[in-house]
């Protein structure tokens with residue numbers, strides 16, 4: 232008989248007014264007992280709707296059954312069949328719109344805490360597994376991977392396991408993509424990402440950092456001169472958008488990418504960091520996605536009073552629900568249904584306020600969400616000395632502009648078929664570079680699919 | 693790791709280093725830049741490529757000690773290595789199709805102006821180089837400039853060498869004398885580039901400037917390097933670093949460049965104290 236508790240076992244966390252002053256991880260993870268108990272809430276329904284809600288179809292009820300039995304390594308092996316980054320996905324996946332949204336328990340009460348269990352299993356494995364990864368026998372084929380985000384890392388890992396000689400080219404000085412430069416330490420400790428990269432290296436993958444493909448080497452050079460038979464492009468969607476309103480170039484206006492990169496990649500939150508960051512007293516963050524929540528919560532931890540300004544309502548906030556809840560608990564102010572029209576500066580061009588206008592929801596737009604429209608005459612000023620623009624990102628045009636015959640969409644996304652194959656022979660792409668800003672799990676899934684397709688293409692030859 | 697193969701002190705505060713980076717050297721063109729980190733804790737700083745040797749696989753950088761990072765860099769010697777050296781970034785300077793070019797360099801900016809002057813010279817343009825320094829002790833690369841210039845003008849603020857005055861004085865004089873430049877390239881402090889542009893605008897001479905704002909990634913990812921050019925937002929690292937000088941909003945660029953001044957001063961003092969302690 233299943234455990235019929237209506238609620239998920241609660242995730243132990245740092246107290247809100249403690250954690251909003253430090254960068255240590257917010258959620259502390261289930262204990263063994265909590266995990267085993269939560270696992271017994273699964274009904275093992277024959278249709279397994281949760282599996283279809285997972286972009287990579289992790290065999291969820293099977294791994295949960297192993298957890299319930301206390302066989303945590305067994306549970307890990309089940310997840311590993313479908314996912315390469317469970318410690319990451321267990322922390323950052325929007326489970327409430329994926330697996331957990333399909334859970335039968337969720338119809339009347341809270342769904343099974345699938346994400347929390349995944350995280351527990353992955354952490355348990357990372358702590359207890361002793362087996363070092365074995366480098367497989369080389370199969371004599373070379374593949375290049377561009378970008379070391381979840382898409383690139385997954386593709387590289389899957390190919391390396393099959394014996395391919397894989398080199399990952401990364402523009403920045405560390406590997407990990409958004410996992411290291413975007414998502415903050417308190418949500419995803421960098422040691423977890425580093426562990427994944429170390430595992431790849433142990434499998435024989437070469438990680439070449441400081442390599443901006445398109446500048447130092449082109450895809451054509453990789454294939455024609457360096458002997459790579461196939462290329463996977465996992466270069467993400469890193470180009471920040473601005474609003475094009477007056478005052479956006481004042482001192483104290485950041486893109487979320489810049490603000491987060493300074494903090495996460497360059498460790499500007501540490502007092503002895505060589506990289507500076509403005510410690511605003513009152514920070515306004517514009518946007519409502521995960522990126523906006525991360526920027527707001529980082530600013531809070533640097534000591535600011537933080538306001539999120541979003542043009543739609545709470546319902547439409549695209550961020551993971553847990554991040555919104557955590558942000559609210561941490562004392563972040565939400566000014567919903569408001570939109571900035573101008574950033575105000577003082578005589579020295581420092582930000583000293585942001586003029587906004589109130590919005591109301593009108594008819595649904597193309598995305599199905601009700602379109603926000605301005606309320607005439609409702610302008611007001613938000614008091615702030617720093618503004619962070621978290622409005623979304625698009626793919627960087629560098630690869631396209633340096634690769635002959637690589638087709639892209641109008642908005643910059645690389646055109647790829649369901650296998651990840653682009654308009655160029657043996658050139659594959661996946662992740663945010665193809666879809667635009669999406670999720671870690673989708674990027675990982677695309678990396679997996681492309682790895683299988685590359686293997687088929689090269690082995691078929 | 694990227695090895696320092698050669699270190700040359702150009703003047704008391706300006707140093708040249710040749711860095712072993714064969715792949716960067718293979719692709720580098722005048723006007724492009726690199727981003728480096730001195731060590732694993734270091735910040736990322738952009739420096740324009742001063743020279744390159746494709747055969748030897750080296751890229752030269754020339755820097756002035758202005759803050760903690762350049763101070764640390766300056767303490768390294770031949771045989772030491774840099775943690776990171778990324779490039780070549782940005783677009784190369786357009787050097788084709790010009791007959792008569794004035795290359796105007798100010799201070800350490802001359803280090804960046806030199807490869808551009810050389811390239812124009814190679815492309816067959818007649819090059820007039822006008823270089824300015826605060827005083828005689830700070831003069832760098834004089835012989836190198838002379839070698840690729842048809843005309844060479846040296847200016848110092850205090851008149852301790854060459855002619856006393858600003859580069860703009862020299863440029864205006866030449867234009868008034870009837871020199872018909874089809875392009876002026878100005879590379880140096882923002883304030884110098886601003887005044888050169890104000891001058892050439894008056895005379896209707898096309899002017900290109902090389903912008904070097906605060907950067908992090910150098911690939912278009914952060915937007916920290918943004919400028920207003922012709923009323924539009926441009927990212928210096930991918931849209932530049934060269935821009936039409938008559939379109940650049942220099943006042944905004946100067947304000948943005950000063951964004952971290954207090955932090956930088958503090959970090960610089962700390963670095964100096966640290967090195968002073970080590971010496972003791």
Ligand SMILES: Cc1cc2nc3c(=O)[nH]c(=O)nc-3n(C[C@H](O)[C@H](O)[C@H](O)COP(=O)(O)OP(=O)(O)OC[C@H]3O[C@@H](n4cnc5c(N)ncnc54)[C@H](O)[C@@H]3O)c2cc1C
Nearest residue numbers: 378380381382402408409413444467662663669670671674
């Ligand atoms: C702040 C933030 C928070 C997020 N939170 C979540 C979350 O909670 N849950 C979730 O599922 N998703 C989240 N996302 C989205 C998720 O991180 C991305 O969808 C995912 O990382 C995309 O993976 P990717 O491999 O396609 O690209 P990326 O992770 O963007 O990696 C691309 C890599 O390629 C490199 N690169 C780019 N161009 C080149 C080149 N020319 N040469 C060499 N290297 C290059 C980049 O430097 C980068 O390292 C968040 C994103 C951000 C920015």
Ligand code: FES
Nearest residue numbers: 910912914915929
């Ligand atoms: S330096 Fe980051 S976008 Fe130019």
